[in-house]
Amino acid sequence: MRELFNEEKIGTGEILNCREAAYLNQALAADRKKPRPLKSSGSAERKMRSMNKKYVHGYDLRENIRLQDQASTLIELLHADTSYTAGSKVLEAGCGVGAQTITLARNSPHAHITSIDISESSVSEAKKKIEEAGFINVRFQQGDIFNLAFEPESFDHIFVCFVLEHLARPVEALDCLKNLLKVGGTITAIEGDHGSTYFYPDNDAAYRAIQCQVELQKRAGGNANIGRELYPLLNQVGFSSIHVSPRMVYVDSSKPWLVEGFTKNTFTAMIEGVRESSIEAGLIDEKTFDDGIKGLYRAAETDGVFCYTFFKAIATKQ
Amino acid sequence: MRELFNEEKIGTGEILNCREAAYLNQALAADRKKPRPLKSSGSAERKMRSMNKKYVHGYDLRENIRLQDQASTLIELLHADTSYTAGSKVLEAGCGVGAQTITLARNSPHAHITSIDISESSVSEAKKKIEEAGFINVRFQQGDIFNLAFEPESFDHIFVCFVLEHLARPVEALDCLKNLLKVGGTITAIEGDHGSTYFYPDNDAAYRAIQCQVELQKRAGGNANIGRELYPLLNQVGFSSIHVSPRMVYVDSSKPWLVEGFTKNTFTAMIEGVRESSIEAGLIDEKTFDDGIKGLYRAAETDGVFCYTFFKAIATKQ
Numbered sequence: 001m002r003e004l005f006n007e008e009k010i011g012t013g014e015i016l017n018c019r020e021a022a023y024l025n026q027a028l029a030a031d032r033k034k035p036r037p038l039k040s041s042g043s044a045e046r047k048m049r050s051m052n053k054k055y056v057h058g059y060d061l062r063e064n065i066r067l068q069d070q071a072s073t074l075i076e077l078l079h080a081d082t083s084y085t086a087g088s089k090v091l092e093a094g095c096g097v098g099a100q101t102i103t104l105a106r107n108s109p110h111a112h113i114t115s116i117d118i119s120e121s122s123v124s125e126a127k128k129k130i131e132e133a134g135f136i137n138v139r140f141q142q143g144d145i146f147n148l149a150f151e152p153e154s155f156d157h158i159f160v161c162f163v164l165e166h167l168a169r170p171v172e173a174l175d176c177l178k179n180l181l182k183v184g185g186t187i188t189a190i191e192g193d194h195g196s197t198y199f200y201p202d203n204d205a206a207y208r209a210i211q212c213q214v215e216l217q218k219r220a221g222g223n224a225n226i227g228r229e230l231y232p233l234l235n236q237v238g239f240s241s242i243h244v245s246p247r248m249v250y251v252d253s254s255k256p257w258l259v260e261g262f263t264k265n266t267f268t269a270m271i272e273g274v275r276e277s278s279i280e281a282g283l284i285d286e287k288t289f290d291d292g293i294k295g296l297y298r299a300a301e302t303d304g305v306f307c308y309t310f311f312k313a314i315a316t317k318q
Numbered sequence: 319m320r321e322l323f324n325e326e327k328i329g330t331g332e333i334l335n336c337r338e339a340a341y342l343n344q345a346l347a348a349d350r351k352k353p354r355p356l357k358s359s360g361s362a363e364r365k366m367r368s369m370n371k372k373y374v375h376g377y378d379l380r381e382n383i384r385l386q387d388q389a390s391t392l393i394e395l396l397h398a399d400t401s402y403t404a405g406s407k408v409l410e411a412g413c414g415v416g417a418q419t420i421t422l423a424r425n426s427p428h429a430h431i432t433s434i435d436i437s438e439s440s441v442s443e444a445k446k447k448i449e450e451a452g453f454i455n456v457r458f459q460q461g462d463i464f465n466l467a468f469e470p471e472s473f474d475h476i477f478v479c480f481v482l483e484h485l486a487r488p489v490e491a492l493d494c495l496k497n498l499l500k501v502g503g504t505i506t507a508i509e510g511d512h513g514s515t516y517f518y519p520d521n522d523a524a525y526r527a528i529q530c531q532v533e534l535q536k537r538a539g540g541n542a543n544i545g546r547e548l549y550p551l552l553n554q555v556g557f558s559s560i561h562v563s564p565r566m567v568y569v570d571s572s573k574p575w576l577v578e579g580f581t582k583n584t585f586t587a588m589i590e591g592v593r594e595s596s597i598e599a600g601l602i603d604e605k606t607f608d609d610g611i612k613g614l615y616r617a618a619e620t621d622g623v624f625c626y627t628f629f630k631a632i633a634t635k636q
Contacts, residue, residue: 252549
């Protein structure tokens with residue numbers, strides 16, 4: 001898949017409906033048909049996850065695959081308009097396993113990117129991925145967003161994607177990041193919002209199953225509906241010229257690559273992933289959860305429609 | 319306001335954030351400060367509406383004003399990419415009081431537009447508006463979508479906006495319209511979707527108040543969440559090359575003209591309009607409804623965010 005990313009030309013556009021996205025996702029769908037050795041570890045993994053009680057996405061194998069798929073499907077929609085000039089110093093805060101890092105590195109080949117994550121193993125994996133792809137413009141470092149070992153005003157730009165949703169104190173995190181940013185520098189923040197989900201046919205059980213993910217994330221200190229809050233959050237921290245643009249993923253059966261790549265393999269897969277945790281936590285009964293998942297797959301049928309919105313914010317430190 | 323519409327240049331763009339929209343809505347906000355004689359009839363009107371039990375929007379005075387405001391705020395977002403070639407015959411099915419007709423007439427100055435509505439008084443008002451604006455490319459006719467007095471295949475294009483949501487049999491309506499369309503002709507359908515509404519801060523009472531509007535519309539035979547269904551509906555009727563594009567209205571306090579023009583004066587005003595009917599129908603208690611309205615106004619404050627999505631579909635008869 002990696003080679004595909006490198007060959008793929010990236011256009012612009014806020015709604016994911018362009019030809020490039022079609023090619024990208026058709027190729028991904030074909031790729032998905034190949035056997036996936038990691039998937040066979042699903043049951044052991046599920047058991048492990050169940051034992052762990054708390055489920056934080058980004059930190060297990062199946063999640064890795066899902067995050068890779070999600071990143072590939074959404075590259076065009078979320079990242080096409082992010083490119084940093086030659087020589088600029090960019091901090092990617094919370095790179096995880098590098099799902100977005102590879103796009104950052106490709107779109108800004110002459111920027112100096114520093115990617116950090118709190119998880120040492122994620123950083124190792126991200127580093128391996130970037131090295132295998134042949135990019136030399138990224139350096140990696142383990143570190144905690146709230147306590148990074150950089151001088152104040154070290155960076156021209158900061159990029160933070162699918163991170164704030166996991167933090168109990170997003171305002172403080174943004175404040176720490178702002179401290180690392182030069183005056184006149186920008187922060188780019190991207191987040192999803194599970195409350196933006198709706199579909200046809202409508203299905204109450206499906207909303208209840210989604211709500212389990214929202215509730216579990218809340219109990220883990222996060223906020224699955226943080227997308228809509230980017231403007232007030234950045235405003236509260238004192239950023240200027242805040243511009244938020246919604247990036248809506250609209251899926252009907254005229255876009256089979258999105259039905260597969262987004263409705264089923266990204267969103268529904270994510271909700272399916274919290275089945276055991278949700279039932280164990282007493283948030284929902286098995287039948288309702290399973291009916292909800294069926295409801296989401298129903299929205300992926302020929303007459304179904306699925307909608308989800310990501311939010312991308314760009315703001316300046318003055 | 320009419321003159322403003324005529325002078326205003328219309329650009330393109332699926333997200334309502336361009337400079338033209340700003341000017342348009344700032345002007346509208348200024349206009350809104352002028353005394354509105356019709357508004358003084360509010361209490362009598364409310365009584366009348368309450369007596370009528372069923373509340374169908376588009377058919378009373380306050381609603382007229384709201385629909386005009388809504389149309390002005392959303393012209394750019396919804397209609398900028400609708401323009402018909404010189405000489406083409408266009409049917410606007412369900413023109414109401416002409417809120418969209420004036421934009422159609424302006425964007426397609428050399429097309430021959432026929433605008434129909436089931437309400438004789440709405441047709442009269444629409445006709446007056448178009449004549450006063452000096453457009454000569456529209457003729458009006460009272461008629462029922464299900465039984466229009468036109469020969470089959472009379473039109474090159476059909477335009478239907480905020481109409482299907484009110485119909486108990488939208489598939490049959492689309493089928494009737496398809497019959498009037500020439501082979502190779504297009505239909506353009508635009509609808510909102512109340513289920514696409516979310517905001518910050520979140521507020522359960524507000525969702526409950528919105529749900530009253532959805533339920534009342536359902537009881538009147540309509541569907542306030544029909545936007546997401548445009549693809550399956552058009553598909554079911556046998557249209558080809560169906561393309562649906564969501565048109566999301568994202569409002570934060572960096573866009574004060576949308577806070578006023580959309581969050582408060584369009585959406586919240588619409589929900590406020592069903593207060594009595596909802597309480598009388600036993601759908602909600604007074605306190606919850608009023609708390610819900612407060613919640614919507616709360617989302618219009620400096621740190622608030624409001625999101626709503628319209629859907630625009632274009633399809634071809636083959």
